[in-house]
Amino acid sequence: MRLRRLSSTVLGAALIAALIPGSATAAAPQAWSVAGPGAAVTARLALDDTGHLSFGVDLRGSPVLAPAPIGITTTDADLSAGLSFVSRADRTVRERYTKTTGKQLRRDVTLTESTFSFTGTRGAHLDVVVRVSAEGAAYRYVLPSGGTVTGETSSFTLPVAAPAWVLPYNSNYENARVQTTAGAAATGDYGFPLLAQVGADYVLLSESDVDGRYDGARLSHVAGESAYRIRLDDAQITATGRLATPWRTAAVGDLATVTGSMLTDDLAPPSKLTDTSWVRPGMVAWSWLSEHSSPSDPARQRQYIDFAARNGWPYVLIDEGWNAEWVPSVVRYARARGVDVLLWFHWTSLDTVQERDRMLPLLKSWGVAGVKVDFMDSDSQARFRWYDDILAATAAQHLMINFHGATIPRGLQRTWPHVMTLEAIRGAEQFRTRAAQNTIFPFTRNVVGGMDYTPVTWAVTDRDTTDAHEVALALVYESGWQHLADRPETYEAHPEALRTLSQLPTVWDESKLLSGAPGQETVFARRHDDRWYVGGISAVAAKTYSTELDFLGNGRFLAETLRDGDDGLVRESRIVRRTDTLSVPERANGGFVTVLCAYTGSATCDRPVRRVPATTLTVDPASADVRPGGTVTVAATFTLPAGGPITGVTLAPAPPAGWTVSGATVRDSSMRGGDSLRGSWRLTAPADLATGFTDLPVAAEFTFTGDPGSPDTPGKRPVHVEQAVRVLVPPANPAGTAAVSDLPFLTESNGYGPVERDQSNGEADSGDGRPLTLRGTAYAKGLGMHSPGEVTIWLGGACTAFSALVGIDDEVTQSGSADFQVLGDGRALAASGVRRSADPAATLAADVTGVQILTLRATDGGDGKNFDHADWADAKVSCAG
Structure with a gap:
């Protein structure tokens, strides 16, 4: 850690000025440095005689990011100018963590940190926190009292001639990346991360630790200039209490260092999960x-x-x-x-x-x-x-x-x-x-x-x-x-x-860039457990790619390579040591994958593929009607038809919350081909059970001998086999002439958004539709679907007739189509045929005498679902009572 110390006279004057509200006394220019571990990367913070801050980064004593203005503004204060230095506090930060995904699962990094405190107009307080690691530097602002942020003057300065790979900004980051120079990039906004080459080194600009306390930023640039300025997404950002903004990050070094950088992870908050055993890539x-x-x-x-x-x-x-x-x-x-x-x-x-x-x-x-x-x-x-x-x-x-x-x-x-x-x-x-x-x-x-x-x-x-x-x-x-x-x-x-x-x-477990350049080629070596994988992709002419294998351990390895051949993909194998060179012929725009495993005499590195033994599980009954507080007896048989053994077998119901089970879990330590496991249980419904369909699952779980796991999670994990009794809790039967939109849905599905009651389909949220309108006539009652859509409704055998006017709602801007179908207990009762936007509303009627469950379905008419706003206007049933 290096600090350029000020004389006591200068420091004292700065402190006195900071303590006098409204003082216009300007401090002398001041500058500080924060060196990372090994001192290769140094961040530089400076305050000029007008109270403006700047931030830059040096690599091995040479600037890769020239000093650039930084600062933040709020509705209460402009903290980008008129600042006075108050104090500095230093510490060392050690980050050790394990991830579930990524290019390096286990991380142990040391960063140096300095917090610089300043005051601005009317005594407003600002902290600038700087962190530096061996692979980059970052800074953030801290507003101890929070406030409403209106913008940042944060920026990065790049040489105008520096090669740069930029992303014209859009909110899903899916634009094509452009190779240009930092100055020649067109006027506009650019998304993170931005890569630039400064001399022989590279810098990757991004940000870290963004959540709901702030928003996501982007870079704004004017053609011909060297500056890339931070632009926030919102005009204002609200914070209650202390606000620490996201980190503005710069990974610096050669391409291997930059691509291997985990600076954005190192600066992020620790895991919020204590148990990640359920997380599986x-x-x-x-x-x-x-x-x-x-x-x-x-x-x-x-x-x-x-x-x-x-x-x-x-x-x-x-x-x-x-x-x-x-x-x-x-x-x-x-x-x-x-x-x-x-x-x-x-x-x-x-x-x-x-x-x-x-x-x-x-x-x-x-x-x-x-x-x-x-x-x-x-x-x-x-x-x-x-x-x-x-x-x-x-x-x-x-x-x-x-x-x-x-x-x-x-x-x-x-x-x-x-x-x-x-x-x-x-x-x-x-x-x-x-x-x-x-x-x-x-x-x-x-x-x-x-x-x-x-x-x-x-x-x-x-x-x-x-x-x-x-x-x-x-x-x-x-x-x-x-x-x-x-x-x-x-x-x-x-x-x-x-x-x-x-x-x-x-x-x-670890990743290494072996060679490459953006827009030309990329070759990585990645290790998982005890084996290495080398992969390359090319955007250049055909050539033979060669790399040293000094990242391997001692001993002999089988190198198995997949590459382009004359008649398709070919696979080649050879035995290598860490002192050897891997050479692979590559076609123009080609690639390859090489797997390197310890050589044990096998002709391949392939591991067994996980294949789960076939089993069967049956439940009896397959379906049932249950009233709140009622019971149903469920029997199940789990069978291993052939093969095995399977081990640690369990069989038990897994009902929804609120149900109670009478009967124990059935177990068997081992089953072989032809063995079965049986059980029976009594399940009692909760007294407040909602109407509609409910599944009562019964599940068998087991492990099996020789389970190789998957490449990411080797070893045994339980196999889950499940079947369910389909239980219906019927609502009250409809009575008289009932509007379908006033009846409960047993089930519902829709092409976009929910099926709407008494309005057209709005495609997103419930209640976002418009009046049901067919050929200029609006209807107060009915259903608004979007094909493919379907609802099921309980009639309980109490009704005799269904009717509706059907068609494509007037609101669609292009022609839609749908076939409206009525089914009773799964049997087709009536259909409209394909109706298109230009067609008049059609009357659709069906005899539903004795029907327990009525299904109303709108298909897409065979030409896709776009614009298929399918209206069931004035849909009603005629029932007893």
Whole structure:
């Protein structure tokens, strides 16, 4: 730690001026330095004779960030000028922590910290806290009394000729990155992180520790200038009590240092979770990119689940289009095969306390392992407060989370270890892949945290990358959940690619950049447990890539390489030592993956793929009607048809909260092929049981001999096999002529937003629709759906007729279409045929005599669901009484 000491006369004058309110006495210029461990990185803070602060960073005695103005303004004070120095306090900060995701799971770093205290006009107080590590420097402001922030004068200065890789800002960070110079970048806003080359060194600008107390910033630049100024998302930021702003960060050094930097994590708050045993990274099969309609097809999702199970992938993500009616059964199907299900949500479906309190426990009861939340598209303080809320709520339910349409990570994955990845990248779903862009991402966006690029897809035909380049993305790009984005059939048509993907971990004990430059190529060596993985992607002409293997330990290693060959992907093997060189032929825009494992005489590094033994579980009865306080007796039989043994078998009901169970858990220490385990229990419903459908699950759990685990989580973990009795708690029968919109829904699903009562579909939240309007006539009663939509309603055999006027609501701006269908106890009773926006309202009537459950369904008309605002105007039933 080095301090340029002031004379006692100068320091005394500065202190006296600070203590006299309204004093116009200007202090002499002052400057301080804060050196990081090893003294390679030094932060420099200065106060000029007008009370303006500046901040810069030196590397090995030379500036990489020239001094640039800093400061903050509030509604009460301008703390960017007229400042007077009061005091300095120094300390050493040691950060030791373990993460669940990332390029380095265990971290032990030392930072030097100095807090500089200043006073401004009318005695306003400001602290500037500076931290420096061996790989960068950062600063933040502290307002001891809080206040309302109106802006920052914070900035960074880069040489105008410095090569720079910048991201024109938008709120989801999905624009293409631009290679330019710091000065030549066009006038406008730029997103973090920003990479620039200063001489032989590099600097990566970003921020850390952003949550609902502040907002997300960006950089504002004027063409031709050297300054990049901090611009906040909000015009005002409110704080109650002490406010510590986010850190403004600069990772500095050579490319290996910058890409290996964990400065944003080091500066983030410690983990808020004490137990992370339920957090599991891994490969994910994801269907939306390669076939957009598949998330609405439970049969197709089962095929993805079977594929994941065959290849040891622990997850399947069901994206937009899933239906609550079939998801629980698909989740049970998946878990019995050792696969967990993740579900997609639009963020507005989880933006209120009530929605989260209702939906998240329900997901947990279904057995869902995590959620993908999409379309936040904002860096505002309000949105970061929502991030705070949903992170706490998902953690409480042990649900992992992936943020799409999101901001960049700013240390979030350290503070909330159940965050598996974030998008904030121009990924494969843009359907245009360029090798030059791909080789920029590892040096920019991916440095600061998990990046959900959704790689390895042949479905993207507009690409200039080779097959090996595509496979290598799953290793070169770090993401706790790696969503592999093509069809099962496509991967199976590329068996060497599939074989490699099924062996790759998604988290790393350590990572090293071996070579590369943004826009040209990237080669990483990553270690997981006792083996190394080397992956490279290229945006240059064909060549032979060579690297020393001095990062290996002693002994012999089998090096197994996947690369592009003359007729597709090829695999090559050789035995190497740490003194050897790895050489791999690369095609133009190509890539490769090399796995290095201790050589034991085996011809491959492949480990066994986890495949769960097939079992069956039946429950009796399959369905039942129960009244509040009533009982139902459930019997279950769990069978291992063949193979085994399986061990530690348990069989027991797992009913919803409030139900009581009479009967003990059935156990067996070991089962072999042909063995069965049986049990019977009496379940009693709570007295306040709500009407509608309820599942009463019975679950078997077991482990199995020789379970290899997955690449990320080796070893045994229980397999969960579940079936459920479908219980109906019927409401009172309708009486007289009843409007359908006044009756309770047993079940509901909709294309966008909820099914609305007495208004059209607003596509987002309950109550956001307009009057139901068909060909200029408004209707006071009815249902507003968006195809594919469906409700079920209890009639109890008490009604004789249903009728409605159906059609596409006038509010849509382009032609929609829907087929309106009426079903009674699962039988088709009536249908409108496809109705389009130009068609007049059609009368739809059905005889519902004896029907217990009425289903009203609107399909998409066969041309997709856009603009399908399907109105059931004046829908009613005629009943006894």
